[in-house]
Amino acid sequence: MMKRIVYWFRNDLRLHDNEGFTRAVQQADEVLPVFVFDPKLFDELPDLGFRKTGIFRANFLIECVADLRRNLRNRGAHLIVRVGNPATVLAELAQQIGASAIYASKEVTSEETDMESSLSKRLKPQNIDLELFWQSTLYHVRDLPFAIAQLPDVFSQFRNQVERRAKVRSTFEDPVRVRLVPEVDPGDMPSITTFGFPGEMKTDIRRAVPFKGGETVALERLESYLWEKELIKTYKETRNGLVGENYSSKFSAWLAHGCLSPRLIYEEVMRYEAERVKNDSTYWLIFELIWRDFFRFVALRFGDRLFKASGIKHDIQKRWRRDNDLFIRWAEGETGIPFIDANMRELAQTGFMSNRGRQNVGSFLVKDLGIDWTWGAAWFESLLVDYDPCSNWGNWNYTAGVGNDPREDRYFNIYSQATRYDEKGAFVKHWLPELTQVPAQKVHLVSALNRREQEEFGVALGDTYPMPIINPGKWLKR
Known part of the structure; x- marks a missing residue:
């Protein structure tokens, strides 16, 4: 009897280094590759009034799936696309074609693992197996030199142990x-209008990088970053940049959707080190991939604690403010603190923000405004093209001081960060054109401009640019 396997693509939207899909192709006479868009992902969050997945990531995801469909077609196959509840759709398809199993990627956070359980329950009475493959990290979970329950609380300890005692497969x-x-009817590709977004997605010409979804573009970016432009050799010095396409690898969006394998990046970096140059920068890119692994293993260990206000630490003493007006001012980049506003407007207009920006706006929301950090994490989830539940919620845990590493609970002096990383004010002026005429030495503290200076530099505080929602003077005293 002919053996058939359904392959369920999830956050592994690639054909390279995809163990689950490769094994399905090797072990079955015929394979049915499927992707299911779950409409729930695009719902409005009941308490917060914005969508769980906003237009930037929705559009990127559709591009990823369309690219995967093209790549499968080039290999004589097709990608079956459906919109609906994945567990229901997949169980029906498996039954319809007489599949013996469904293969898929293993996920770690609750919404995804709940979907795995729901699918498994539907398949059991039909005697269809669900086989899940761990394929999202640099280090395989089975190769860790400790049990997940013994995962080190401190990143440096985790890194030292895996680097010394684990191998990358x-x-x-x-x-x-x-x-x-x-x-099987392949089905039509949905568009963003399918999920209730307006038909046209406006692109902002000021964006750092024109993110386009899919494995094809991901592999081009890898090739360009390492081999053509050789930007990797200065990565450590440039990674805190704020403007332009070249200051950091920008692999994150493709990693988050599985269009790019961390192990492929690792292999290419090793090859680059052997053939061109090995330095702190080439290592630092691997270092960032190990951070990404760490957050995934933290999510595996602590489960839903990652998403609760009390955090991984289960700190129920901390009280958070739930001030809607202040939150909206932060979210819309109307705080009157230029460095915060520029970063938040970049996020709102493009779905991207630098790592340096994320640390600063996060610290400002939770440490300076005292607002519930889970609101900030949900806003990032909605807007970020490179949203990854483990990295996003893990980083916010640390920002809020409810993570499991006490040394990560840092306060950011926004003024000193702004003057250090945007010394000439180029980034702030890029996103806040109303401050274009303000000289560099004054642009990060516009609230200090007197009336004559405001007239001279074309700024009217409280009119063309908001008054600050906190007193920035405290940063000058530190």
């Missing part, structure tokens, strides 16, 4: 030909 080859189950 080799990447899997792409399947060259895929034998497809023939009789």
Whole structure:
């Protein structure tokens, strides 16, 4: 009897180094590759009034799936696309074609693992297996030198142990030909209007990088960053940049959707070090991939604590403010603190923000305004093209001081950060054109401008640019 396997693509939207899909192709006579858009992902969050997934990531995800469909077609197959509850859709498809199993990527956070359980329950009475593959991290979970329950609380300890005692597995080859189950209607690709977004997505010409979804563009970016432009060799010095396409790797959006394998990046960096140059910068890119792993393993260990206001630490003493007006001023980049506003407007206009920006706006929301950090994490979830539940909520835990590493609970002096990382005010002026004429030495503290200076520099505080919602003078005293 012919063996058929359904392959459920999730956050692994690639053909390179995809163990689950490669094994399905090797072990089955025919494979049915499927992607299911879950409309729940685009719902409005009941208490907060904005969508769980906003337009930037919705558009990026559709591009990723369309690219995967093209790449499968080039291998003689097709991607079956559906909109609905993944557990229901997949169980029906598996039954319809007489599949013996569904293969998929293993996820770690609750919404995804709940979906795995729901699917498993539906498949049991039909005697169909669900086989899940761990394929999102640099280090495989089974290769860690400790049990997940013994995961070190401190990142440096985690890094030292895995670097000394764990090996990165080799990447899997792409399947060259895929034998497809023939009789299933492939279905139409949805557009952003399917999920209730306006038909046209406006792109802001000021954006740092024109993120386009899909494995094809991801591999081009990897090739360009390492081999063509050789930007990797200065990564450590440039990674805190704020303006432009080249200051950091920008791999994050493709990593988050699984269009790019961390192990492939690792292999390419090793090859680059062997053939071109090995330095602190080449290592630092791997270092950032290990951070990404750490947050995924933290999520695996602590589960839903990651998403609760009390955090990983289960700190129920901390009291958070739930001030809607202040939160909206922060979210819309109307705080009157230029460095915060520029970063928040970049996020709102493009779905991206630098790592340096994320640390500063996070610290400002929770430490200076005292607002519930989970609101900030949810806002990032909605807007970020590179949203990854483990990294996003893990980083916010630390920002709020409810993570499990006490040394990560840092306060950011926004003024000193702004003058250090945006010394000439180029980034602030890029996103706040109303401050274009303000000289560099004054632009990070516009609230201190007197009336004559305001007239001279074309700024009217409280009119063309808001008065600050906190007194920035405290940063000058520190």
